[in-house]
Amino acid sequence: MNAPAATQNLIKGATGDWEIVIGMEIHAQVSSQSKLFSGASTAFGGAPNDHVSLVDAAFPGMLPVINAECVAQAVRTGLGLKAQINLKSVFDRKNYFYPDLPQGYQISQFKHPIVGEGEVIVDLLDGRRIVVGIERLHLEQDAGKSVHDLSPGESYVDLNRSGVALMEIVSRPDLRSSEEAKAYVTKLRTILRYLGTCDGDMDKGNLRADVNVSVRRPGEPLGTRCEIKNVNSIRFIGQAIEYEARRQIGILEDGGAIDQETRLYDAGKNETRSMRSKEEAHDYRYFPDPDLLPLTFDQAFVDGLAAELPELPDAKKERFITQYGLSAYDADVLVAERDTADFFEEVARGRDGKAAANWVINELFGRLNKEGHTVSTSPVSAAQLGGIIDLIGEKVISGKIAKDLFEIVWSEGGDPRVLVEERGLKQVTDTGAIEAAVDAIIAGNPDKVEQVKLKPTLLGWFVGQVMKSTGGKANPQAVNDVLKAKLGIE
Amino acid sequence: MTDLTRITVAQARDGLKARTFSATELTQAHLDAIEAAKSLNAYVLVTPEKALEGAKAADARLAAGEAGPLEGIPIGVKDLFATEGVRTTACSRILENFVPSYESTVTANLWRDGAVHLGKLNNDEFAMGSANETSCFGPSVNPWRRTGSEVPLTSGGSSGGSSAAVAAGLCLGATATDTGGSIRQPAAFTGTVGIKPTYGRCSRWGTVAFASSLDQAGVITRTVRDSAILLRSIAGFDPKDSTSADRPVPDYEAAIGRSVKGLKIGIPKEYRVEGLSPEIDALWQRGADWLRDAGAEVVEVSLPHTSYALAVYYIVAPAEASSNLARYDGVRYGVRVPGKDIAELYENTRAAGFGREVKRRILIGTYVLSAGYYDAYYVKAQKIRTLIRQDFENVYASGVDAILTPATPTPAFGIGEKANASPVEMYLNDVFTVTVNMAGLPGLAVPAGLGAEGLPLGLQLIGRPFDEETLFALGEAIEQAAGRLDAPRWWS
Amino acid sequence: MAVDEKTVRRIAHLARIRVTDEEVPHLRNELNAILDFVAQLDEVDVSAVEPMTSVLPMELRQREDVVTDGGYAERIVANAPQSDDNYFVVPKVVE
Numbered sequence A: 001m002n003a004p005a006a007t008q009n010l011i012k013g014a015t016g017d018w019e020i021v022i023g024m025e026i027h028a029q030v031s032s033q034s035k036l037f038s039g040a041s042t043a044f045g046g047a048p049n050d051h052v053s054l055v056d057a058a059f060p061g062m063l064p065v066i067n068a069e070c071v072a073q074a075v076r077t078g079l080g081l082k083a084q085i086n087l088k089s090v091f092d093r094k095n096y097f098y099p100d101l102p103q104g105y106q107i108s109q110f111k112h113p114i115v116g117e118g119e120v121i122v123d124l125l126d127g128r129r130i131v132v133g134i135e136r137l138h139l140e141q142d143a144g145k146s147v148h149d150l151s152p153g154e155s156y157v158d159l160n161r162s163g164v165a166l167m168e169i170v171s172r173p174d175l176r177s178s179e180e181a182k183a184y185v186t187k188l189r190t191i192l193r194y195l196g197t198c199d200g201d202m203d204k205g206n207l208r209a210d211v212n213v214s215v216r217r218p219g220e221p222l223g224t225r226c227e228i229k230n231v232n233s234i235r236f237i238g239q240a241i242e243y244e245a246r247r248q249i250g251i252l253e254d255g256g257a258i259d260q261e262t263r264l265y266d267a268g269k270n271e272t273r274s275m276r277s278k279e280e281a282h283d284y285r286y287f288p289d290p291d292l293l294p295l296t297f298d299q300a301f302v303d304g305l306a307a308e309l310p311e312l313p314d315a316k317k318e319r320f321i322t323q324y325g326l327s328a329y330d331a332d333v334l335v336a337e338r339d340t341a342d343f344f345e346e347v348a349r350g351r352d353g354k355a356a357a358n359w360v361i362n363e364l365f366g367r368l369n370k371e372g373h374t375v376s377t378s379p380v381s382a383a384q385l386g387g388i389i390d391l392i393g394e395k396v397i398s399g400k401i402a403k404d405l406f407e408i409v410w411s412e413g414g415d416p417r418v419l420v421e422e423r424g425l426k427q428v429t430d431t432g433a434i435e436a437a438v439d440a441i442i443a444g445n446p447d448k449v450e451q452v453k454l455k456p457t458l459l460g461w462f463v464g465q466v467m468k469s470t471g472g473k474a475n476p477q478a479v480n481d482v483l484k485a486k487l488g489i490e
Numbered sequence B: 001m002t003d004l005t006r007i008t009v010a011q012a013r014d015g016l017k018a019r020t021f022s023a024t025e026l027t028q029a030h031l032d033a034i035e036a037a038k039s040l041n042a043y044v045l046v047t048p049e050k051a052l053e054g055a056k057a058a059d060a061r062l063a064a065g066e067a068g069p070l071e072g073i074p075i076g077v078k079d080l081f082a083t084e085g086v087r088t089t090a091c092s093r094i095l096e097n098f099v100p101s102y103e104s105t106v107t108a109n110l111w112r113d114g115a116v117h118l119g120k121l122n123n124d125e126f127a128m129g130s131a132n133e134t135s136c137f138g139p140s141v142n143p144w145r146r147t148g149s150e151v152p153l154t155s156g157g158s159s160g161g162s163s164a165a166v167a168a169g170l171c172l173g174a175t176a177t178d179t180g181g182s183i184r185q186p187a188a189f190t191g192t193v194g195i196k197p198t199y200g201r202c203s204r205w206g207t208v209a210f211a212s213s214l215d216q217a218g219v220i221t222r223t224v225r226d227s228a229i230l231l232r233s234i235a236g237f238d239p240k241d242s243t244s245a246d247r248p249v250p251d252y253e254a255a256i257g258r259s260v261k262g263l264k265i266g267i268p269k270e271y272r273v274e275g276l277s278p279e280i281d282a283l284w285q286r287g288a289d290w291l292r293d294a295g296a297e298v299v300e301v302s303l304p305h306t307s308y309a310l311a312v313y314y315i316v317a318p319a320e321a322s323s324n325l326a327r328y329d330g331v332r333y334g335v336r337v338p339g340k341d342i343a344e345l346y347e348n349t350r351a352a353g354f355g356r357e358v359k360r361r362i363l364i365g366t367y368v369l370s371a372g373y374y375d376a377y378y379v380k381a382q383k384i385r386t387l388i389r390q391d392f393e394n395v396y397a398s399g400v401d402a403i404l405t406p407a408t409p410t411p412a413f414g415i416g417e418k419a420n421a422s423p424v425e426m427y428l429n430d431v432f433t434v435t436v437n438m439a440g441l442p443g444l445a446v447p448a449g450l451g452a453e454g455l456p457l458g459l460q461l462i463g464r465p466f467d468e469e470t471l472f473a474l475g476e477a478i479e480q481a482a483g484r485l486d487a488p489r490w491w492s
Numbered sequence C: 001m002a003v004d005e006k007t008v009r010r011i012a013h014l015a016r017i018r019v020t021d022e023e024v025p026h027l028r029n030e031l032n033a034i035l036d037f038v039a040q041l042d043e044v045d046v047s048a049v050e051p052m053t054s055v056l057p058m059e060l061r062q063r064e065d066v067v068t069d070g071g072y073a074e075r076i077v078a079n080a081p082q083s084d085d086n087y088f089v090v091p092k093v094v095e
């Protein structure tokens, strides 16, 4: 925690350098059909109070029964974070009153979480690698939702989310800039999506962050922190940290002190502000939920889940680098989503990995982004893209024709090999035909022929002319060779 | 014709089967008795249409030879059990208008077996009390009176409506719940039998929670056999309750009449508490003698942490209650008293909706869980609870089959007589029963005769976990020796 | 650890129960009486004792992840003191 500050992370204040210290509590909605302690649906966007059972609405005499899949998902996530899995954990009640909290308490894990210490490796754009410590992961219930704009002076309460399982993932204060924080959340989200334990959909609030921010002079002890609650986009996380750090530095440089408090990020105004209503003395009166017994399972259960775990992004990245000879950057891009990595591997199977990566990243991704597609909705399949790459490799088409062919496959579909045949896109490798074309150009441009002898770079002009006259289908290498021979250039 | 409100569940079952009387006649007799006994305030809601409809259906099934084990048996339900479409209040103003859309597992089991629902029985508000005096409907009244006195006595609490109704012939049996003695103490006060089964034996689903780790449903009846019959119906595994025990339910009735010869009965010396009335002490002696006469071996045992049980109870129960009762906030059901904002709405609603005793317990529970006090009170209490359970485990490990104690330190007292008693004094009512809840064990209260004032006195048998059968066998032996008690029906 | 009137008010607010000025001294006395009573536990040495976490030695059962409940919003709001369009309605909650 007191490692020397990376100099690129320091913020220049009026009175010297400052270092930002960030820790995060991520609330990740567990992917499951039903809620943590009831059989009601977790589906998004139901009619008001439709995905609500008597248990979720805390009717008298209702009792919680735990969802096995939520337990397994938490363990999978713990394994993905290389974390300690606790074979015994305890559910506590966190007591407070709020209209979206029907029981008057949230069932959470306080003293004995299901997952203990772990870590997340984050590769930054500038090439640095940081290791973010995970303090714990615990299971807890989500609250309901209050709608404030349906009636003046009243709030409308919908409990559809009430009782949905959340994993609260608490990091150590190991992050030192908004960039690092954003990269950490991005990486964590990638891991969760690989594991299939949380869909990471921040628009739906399925992944949200409480961001703890403090500032200090480099090398000094931690400053007083403020917690920015429920930030629900990676961009906003960055903006909230930037704003909050500057606010704190401003106060400190003016000789003031930071109040430890909970703050809210207002994306519209790009500022954080104090949540006065939540400031009232917190006394959650945690105690073990007497409606539940301690949660226990054996190592064999954990081992079974570990054995079924998918290859995770870090391992996949290393493998892509060694197996396909990719650059770290390309590997990072490809492993960011599991389906992109899978798509790439399908394209690369039995082909040149670098060429496959090049086509996937530069041609396909560019096009997908432009058209608002994702890999899963790509009009060009991995087999089709592979087919195009094969045709280049076999010298049936040139790189230029390949791009045209990609366009045809994108908009019309079809087997690339058949398309090449049908549309006469085949590269001309027949030396006779090329020679004829070369002869015609040489004969028609005696002045250029003279010039090229003095200035060999003019050869490119001849290549272009020949390609033009052959409709781009001539093999560029063959054209080059024939021209050189006929013009007497070495 | 016999008075159908003076027979037992077992007799009713036989009579119905033999078509000596119909379920409708049996139910009507009870509805008439309830009507005549309004002064006892045992019922807070009578459901005559539902009862007669149920009886009619029972008669049809009896005629078709499809009778369930409790076909046509009229039952009263403590108002702590949620009953679908029938107002369920926990005898609290805060739930005075609450009509559940669901049926508690315990009552659902009764109806599944053919029982007839007469109505809802009085209890202390949220089961917090020992005299049924905290009910928002006022106290239930004990059918028993001191010899030559008309002073109304308490029928005990919190299941005071259940005990009064059973003793007065206003139902053949009643459901009840027990958190610190709320089945056994009212049974002892009214000369009835009450079984609090092992924690986890009956589902808590759909029963208004008081203290989750202590609450357990049971029954109050006029005989030990009847308790065995009803328990078999209400007990059983319920996947909706994480603390419900997944084990088969024995035929408890088969234990009635089983020999108690050779059973080892422990007499815990620590239960000879200061202030134990000579009358109760003598009763205890007599109970031991009866069991010895029946062939059991009686030995002295030690439960060294007994004296702390009540203090532990008055930390653990309010702590859990303070959290369990947080849901009564005027938002989703129950009474709402408006306020200028949500915080005021909560405070107004809960101030008006809860009675004094409930508020007192919520406050003490909130205090012992609050920052800085949690370890000193709650954690410490749960540790001593471990010691209390170990005491029992040690005794049972030494070969003891069951433990015999008095059920209550005194017979029933007058309603309002202890109005000026401190809360702590009131809590002493539970001194013999509360350890059993601490350890999750089964306990049976059996009437053992009348005291000097002509009031029933009860003994308590404490068993090994899930060994209710031994309690029924021993209880039957005591019942045989002591004889059954029948309350004089002065009100009709 | 005697409770004073300020503590009674703080606890009452935590429990969201309005207490009147007249009630506070009574409550304070009652709470202190109970706390005095439970103070006897101080004499027990519990240093080597585990707190009870489950009344009986049982494992927490887990249920299968299937949707078996919900879909009855009308029942959920049927008892509500105030509701609209199957929402519960409360005075405006400000963040």
Ligand SMILES: [Mg+2]
Pocket (backbone or CB within 6 Å): A025, A210
């Ligand atoms: Mg948090």
Ligand SMILES: [Zn+2]
Pocket (backbone or CB within 6 Å): A027, A140, A168
């Ligand atoms: Zn949380």
